Amino acid sequence: MPGFEMPGMGGMPGGGGRRGPSGPVNNKRYYELLGVPQDASEAELKKAHRKAALMHHPDKGGDEEKFKEINEAYDVLRDQEKRRIYDQFGEEAVKEGMGGGGGGGPQDIFDLFGMGGGRRGGPPRERRSEDVVHKMKVGLEEMYKGSVRKLQMTRSVKCNKCSGSGSKSGKRYTCEVCHGSGVEMKLRALGPGMVQQIQQRCSKCGGGGYSCPAADKCGQCGGKGLAPEKKVFEVHIEPGHRHGSKVLFRGEAGSDSPDVLPGDLIFILEQKEHSGFKRIGTDLFFEKSISLVDALCGMRFHVTHLDDRVLEVASSGVIKPDSWACIKNEGMPIHGRPFEKGNLYVHFTVEFPDQVTSQQAAALTAAFGKPSTANGAAPMGEVDEVQLQAVKDIEHEIKARRELERRTGAEAADSDSDDEMGRGQQRVSCAQQ
Numbered sequence: 358m359p360g361f362e363m364p365g366m367g368g369m370p371g372g373g374g375r376r377g378p379s380g381p382v383n384n385k386r387y388y389e390l391l392g393v394p395q396d397a398s399e400a401e402l403k404k405a406h407r408k409a410a411l412m413h414h415p416d417k418g419g420d421e422e423k424f425k426e427i428n429e430a431y432d433v434l435r436d437q438e439k440r441r442i443y444d445q446f447g448e449e450a451v452k453e454g455m456g457g458g459g460g461g462g463p464q465d466i467f468d469l470f471g472m473g474g475g476r477r478g479g480p481p482r483e484r485r486s487e488d489v490v491h492k493m494k495v496g497l498e499e500m501y502k503g504s505v506r507k508l509q510m511t512r513s514v515k516c517n518k519c520s521g522s523g524s525k526s527g528k529r530y531t532c533e534v535c536h537g538s539g540v541e542m543k544l545r546a547l548g549p550g551m552v553q554q555i556q557q558r559c560s561k562c563g564g565g566g567y568s569c570p571a572a573d574k575c576g577q578c579g580g581k582g583l584a585p586e587k588k589v590f591e592v593h594i595e596p597g598h599r600h601g602s603k604v605l606f607r608g609e610a611g612s613d614s615p616d617v618l619p620g621d622l623i624f625i626l627e628q629k630e631h632s633g634f635k636r637i638g639t640d641l642f643f644e645k646s647i648s649l650v651d652a653l654c655g656m657r658f659h660v661t662h663l664d665d666r667v668l669e670v671a672s673s674g675v676i677k678p679d680s681w682a683c684i685k686n687e688g689m690p691i692h693g694r695p696f697e698k699g700n701l702y703v704h705f706t707v708e709f710p711d712q713v714t715s716q717q718a719a720a721l722t723a724a725f726g727k728p729s730t731a732n733g734a735a736p737m738g739e740v741d742e743v744q745l746q747a748v749k750d751i752e753h754e755i756k757a758r759r760e761l762e763r764r765t766g767a768e769a770a771d772s773d774s775d776d777e778m779g780r781g782q783q784r785v786s787c788a789q790q
Contacts, residue, residue, distance in 0.1 A: 564614075
């Protein structure tokens with residue numbers, strides 16, 4: 358509007374804001390960081406990010422600042438709304454939050470006086486339906502090797518026969534009860550002379566704001582504007598996925614109303630317990646029970662891994678009970694870097710024989726020397742010889758001992774008090790004499 362001035366502009370609320378960049382727009386740097394063209398697809402962005410992040414990862418000797426910039430670029434470009442703002446207004450606009458409808462400028466003043474239209478900072482954001490979340494049980498083998506699950510889901514989509522209008526004629530009929538708002542007001546009696554006004558979803562249109570007459574209802578969707586649709590989804594479980602990882606399908610959840618965009622379909626992975634391996638982060642843990650001979654003399658044993666490979670493990674030297682050993686790079690893959698893996702840790706339990714024969718005892722004596730008869734210097738006083746008794750379950754033993762102490766402790770306290778009372782009475786009688 359050339360030549361138009363509004364007095365006092367600087368002092369009005371929002372007058373100091375701005376609608377867009379005042380200088381040249383920098384909207385190419387993020388694409389250059391990832392090495393992709395500006396029309397790159399979501400799959401191309403994901404592939405390029407993995408490659409660049411692996412190349413510049415600080416653990417691999419890369420530049421930490423460069424690594425952060427690559428992640429920042431990918432976070433912006435993979436989000437459709439942020440990418441649209443970046444392409445239109447540049448990097449500065451994204452960092453200042455122009456997508457959220459930030460501070461106003463002269464155009465906000467025009468909007469107040471009806472001189473202009475539109476939402477601040479861009480077109481109005483379209484409404485979206487609720488996201489749909491499903492939990493999926495996944496085996497540890499699938500998280501190690503990767504797999505694809507096919508699942509059939511039923512969702513509500515815009516009716517293709519009436520194009521979402523709900524009517525044969527294609528006309529949209531505003532609900533007579535809520536007048537298109539989707540809600541209606543109700544009065545609820547609280548007591549004598551007291552009422553409460555509450556707002557609830559419209560009972561006629563179900564909150565959609567539209568209600569089609571029976572004579573004009575679409576035969577396919579029954580006047581709702583939405584029709585059920587079955588679709589098969591391929592859920593890709595990638596090597597290294599963890600418990601709680603999410604697999605996202607944007608805009609595939611279906612719609613709550615023909616007037617809103619469909620929500621996202623989200624699968625949350627839940628790792629199932631494995632009979633042989635335990636997982637902590639990228640490391641695996643394995644329990645191995647061995648005989649006393651194997652512990653002393655060394656042995657070889659086989660471990661069937663999660664990808665069906667058989668590992669032949671060799672031990673040399675003595676393995677002590679309750680000890681640990683490590684097999685490098687045989688743990689879980691690192692998500693996004695499947696050729697890098699954690700470690701596999703083996704916990705050894707040594708099984709001792711219940712008893713040894715005289716021949717075995719003689720052989721052990723010949724190998725290791727005679728057993729000790731006493732430790733330290735010879736005792737000066739009387740010696741009582743006692744025998745060891747085996748304890749099969751120490752936890753059960755301790756629990757039983759505490760229970761015994763609890764019961765016998767009360768009896769002992771009672772007997773002590775009786776003895777003291779008797780002795781006290783005797784002293785009193787003696788004193789009286």
